[in-house]
Amino acid sequence: YVRVPDEVLSSLAAILTAPGQPFVADFDEVFNIAPEMVSLLPVGGVLSRCAAAYLLDEKGNSLPYSFVMMEGERIELPPLPPGYYTLELHGAHQMRRCLVIVAPKQVYQPEMLRQGERLSGMNVQVYSLRSAFNWGIGDLGDLRRLAMDFGEDRIDFLGINPLHALFSSRPNWASPYSPSSRRWLNPIYIDVGGMQLFQTSPSAQAWFSDAETQAVLSRLREADWVDYAQVMALKMRALRLIFHDFEAQEAFVTARGTFEEFVRRGGRELRLFATFESLDHYFYAQTASIPFSEDTVGWLGWPEAYRYPDSAAVQAFAVSHEADIRFYMWLQWVMAEQLDLVRMACHEAGMALRLYGDLAVGVSRGGADTWIHREMYCLQVSIGAPPDELGPAGQNWNLPPLHPQRLKRSGYRVFIEMLRANMRVYGILRIDHVMALCRLWWIAYGNSANFGAYVRYPIADLMAILSLESHRERCVVVGEDLGIVPEEMRRALREYAVYSYSVMYFNHNDGNYWMPEYYHDQALAVVSTHDLAPLLGFWTNNDIETMNGLGVFETPEQYQQLLAQRRERKQQILAALRQADVLDASHDGEVLDHAIVLALHRFVAMSRSKLFAIQPENLLPITASFNIPGIASAYPNWRYRLPEDIAAMGKDPQLHAMLRHIVATRAHVRERQPTAVVVPASVATLIGGVEVTSVDKYLIDQLFAGTFADPFSYLGPHESGSGVIIRVLLPGADAVRVLAKDGKKALAEMSVLDERGFFIATLDADPRLHYLLEVQYGADKYIIEDTYRFTSTLQDFDNWLLAEGTHLRPYEKFGAHLMQHGDGVSGVNFSVWAPNARRVSVVGD
Incomplete structure (x- = not known):
């Protein structure tokens, strides 16, 4: 436990209760109930004297409903199908609105997972993909080609890093986990060369054929690291030329009609995002020479008059920059169209769950989401993690949290729309730091992470919404539950059948790695993550050596301690592989060879976990890390490019053979054996x-x-x-x-x-x-x-007749009946027939 100073609690309480931005609440209360069941809602605290009630569906249509009030405190609702409903309560002089969330008990599970099938996928960092077709960064065309090349290896899904919109005016600020928006997409991943519009645009083709353009393109393709600024500049030049022809030429009239429909569906949110993009580029052009600072990025660095979407200055800007705003909406349309092609390629390649995406835990303070929905965020606060043994100073992620009470009173609109936008694209969605559905570590802006406290969120409502939206979009949900997870959160994940995120590197107790049979079945199992060194880098200590070279360690002793710990970890891993009979006992493990790489992946593949994913960088001779957490600028995070072209990878028989061998292991689940227990028994x-x-x-x-x-x-x-x-x-x-x-x-x-x-x-x-x-x-x-020492008064014969529906005197068994127990104790016996009830309680004075 971390003791929170009183001044921290007072500070955060003041932020939570401060008036903040103007805010009109849509709802006075929120209830979540099970579908197709009669429900009693305790509305007495919402409106003490309710004279009438009306039930509305999501479109605002009134539903047939007979108002029934029980004891003046609870209102009865009829069985309802899953969805969102508005319950209007009318008194003599006032009206209250309640949101009713009717959600399935568990998140979406496709039939194959319900039947116990165990699926395998491949996780890639899109930007890292190298090909002869991309422009110096992996793109959606590369993903499409990857799906076609590796689908034959019985891969069931293709996992990718977050594609959230970043700051396109500042492309070098490249972390996909510090986005401008979690609802919209990053256009740097557009496959420009694969666009039919590009191939038929006279302006773009003339520019592309120029020797200078080809020289820049060649240099970017050959680079070892992604040059975000140069790549974005090259792509934006091409895309603006294409857009100019798209808007002007008759040949694109059909495509323009599809685009206009996309704009109509995107509505105000899409237009405001595009307006943000236009404004951000406009003001960045005037301040590009000023050194970068998170305190001035995005709208935080704009003149005051433009910091509010509905201001007169923003309205005037939108009128005078309509073409620019249309361009940024068009980029979102192009991304959506190309993502559909990737999903189709996954489907045609036989991938049952298609794409597996990642949802970041928050957004940047100066981004589009906070500009559009300023009233929903606490900008005076950042989220992070409290101090612990691994990080004595804690972590500050510089991401502002959503205000829990305002989120609830708004009917969770921002949260719902964000989920829909992501689940619409993906067959699996991983929620980064899933504990945010339960609580977040809040840090008053400007303070270090140890001056923070946990702020709770309405977990019951958020889990119900997660379940409902996953069913609507047929999307499997994975919760990244690494680190400190409260039991309330773990219980909710189990009850809603959300898949845990199980990383082999972390699955050990006192140095003993879990055997595959002790992995949870409701989990996505992986060897490592993008925040850990690739397998060869881990084995050769490349990550530790890199951090030492950057001066990360405070003392030489800390460096030596980590090296010693790494040596010990490798021996523990080898011991687990030998115990699982996937590595020969005579193998010394000094050098990472094909046998160890295969054994490690087979070890995790044979786990009980229903989902399993492979990272290609762990199969290749790669030592460089994609991301080293805690290092902001000294290391080129999110920029490493795979050394091998994906076309060559697709034709590599050894790589295909290894993948097939690993995936084939999934058919053999290790059974639990008492002699093989490595995980300690329950205390x-x-x-x-x-x-x-x-x-x-x-x-x-x-x-x-x-x-x-x-x-x-x-x-x-x-x-x-x-x-x-x-x-x-x-x-x-x-x-x-x-x-x-x-x-x-x-x-x-x-x-x-x-x-x-x-x-x-x-x-x-x-x-x-x-x-x-x-x-x-x-x-x-x-x-x-002790009421629990008395047995049921219902006999087996009663139960049989009741289940059959032929009991002729159920009133003698159900309800409340005075009786005397066999040992002379008098009392009241209660029985109720409620086969779908979650809970039945006797409540009285």
Whole structure:
């Protein structure tokens, strides 16, 4: 735990409650419910005296609805299909609006994954691809060719880095995880040479044939690192020439009609993004000589009059720069069209899930998203990570967070549109730092990361939206859950069947690497990530040597310590490979050869994880890192280009053979064997004479969350090898004793297993023992029956008739009935038939 100073809490609380930008709330409350079930919504806190209610669909159409209010506090909704609904509550002099999210219980799962198939993919950094066709940076044409070349190797999806729009006026600011917008796309990835418009544009063809253009193009193609500024300048010159002919010539009239439809669908958001792009280039041309600073990038460096999309100055600019704005909208259309071609190529190559994309955790302060939706962001704050053993100073990502309350009151509109824009393109979407759906580490702007605190987000609503949108777009969801993940988030990921992100490099406990059979099945398993050195670079310590050369380490001892740790890690990896029988025991592992590379990938491929991805850089003789986290400018992050042309890779029989060998391993899942356990067993402690494991703690969390399906199977008295275990759930209780039925003799003092009010004890007694509970709340004590010691009054015959629908007297079994139990205890028996219910509780005074 990190102790947060009071001044930090006060500062962040003031930011959260400050008026900020003008904001009109669309909704007063948000509810999320299961589909096709009658639901009771607690609306009493929204409108105390509701006289009428109306239900509207997403288009604003009123739905047939009979208003039913229960006890003045709850309103009944009929079974509804998945979607977003507006519930209008009308009182005598006021009206309240509630958003109702009706979402499936789990995110989208294609049939093949539901049936247990295990799929394989290839992850590439698009910019790194080298070809004779691209212009010095990998593009969408290269992706299309890659899909056609490697689909025959039984690859089921093609993973790529985020294609989010960056700052096209500052192309050297190249991190795909610090975008200007997460909704729109980066035009640097347009395959200019593959455009039919380019091939038929007289202006573009004349320019392209010029010797100077060809010389620049040749130099960019041969470079070892991407020169973003030169590549963007070359592409923008060509694209402006194409656009000029596109707008003017009759030959493009059909294409213009398709473009106009794209503009219509994009609406105000697309036009504002294009206006931002036009403004940013306009003002950058006037300030290009000023040194780069994140504090002045984008609209942060514009004159005050242009910092608001609806200002008079922006409106006047838009009128006078209409052609420029149309050009930036056209670039988005070209990107969308070419991405459709890539998806089609993946489909034709037999890739079941097509493209696998990545969604960054946030956006830059000066970007288009914050300019368009300023009121939704807290610009005085940055997100990051708290201090820990690996990073004592913490991390500050310089990305402003969304305001949780404003996000909710707006009906999550920005979040929904962002998901839709990405899921529309991808068959799988990985959510970077998925913990953001639960909480984010906020840092007041200008402070270091250790002066921060966690701010919670409405996880139940966000997960419901994620589920609904994934079904609508038929998109599988992966949550990047590396680092500190709260149990609430892990539980939500499990319940919604979101795939975990499992990295072999990190999957070890005390130096023992997990065996493949202990990987989670609901996971995407990989050997490494773009933030780690390629396999050969890892094995030769190239990343450590690079950081040492850049002066990253504070002392020589730190450098030597990392080298020693790397040597130890490699030996631990080799030990795991030998234990899994994928590497010969005689192999010393000093040099990374074909046998180790193949063994490592087969090791992860044979895991239980349903999804598995290969990075080509780990199969090739590459040592340079794509990205070294924490180094902003001293190392050329996001610029490394693969040494081999993708055409040559596509014709390399050894590479194809290796891929097929690895993918073929997926057919052989290692079964769990007690002798092969490397992951430590769940921790067990002795409490109240009972051995309590981490499994118990997991079930207790479910009980407090109200998600345990059968509490009678766990609470109350249960036989065990050491006697009868009694477990009771009494929130807020300070102490509990087990008494004999006379209420006088104490049989056991119950031990506290969870401070929220969970107690446990063991007795050497008959499990049918009639006992009482003495419960202490502060100074008061009460003697009560343990309701969980009574069995169900429904007999097997009743259950059979009820399930068959032929029970003739269900009213005698359902509802509330006074009764006397067999041992003389009188009370009320409650039974209800609710086969699709998530939870049923008896609630009273």
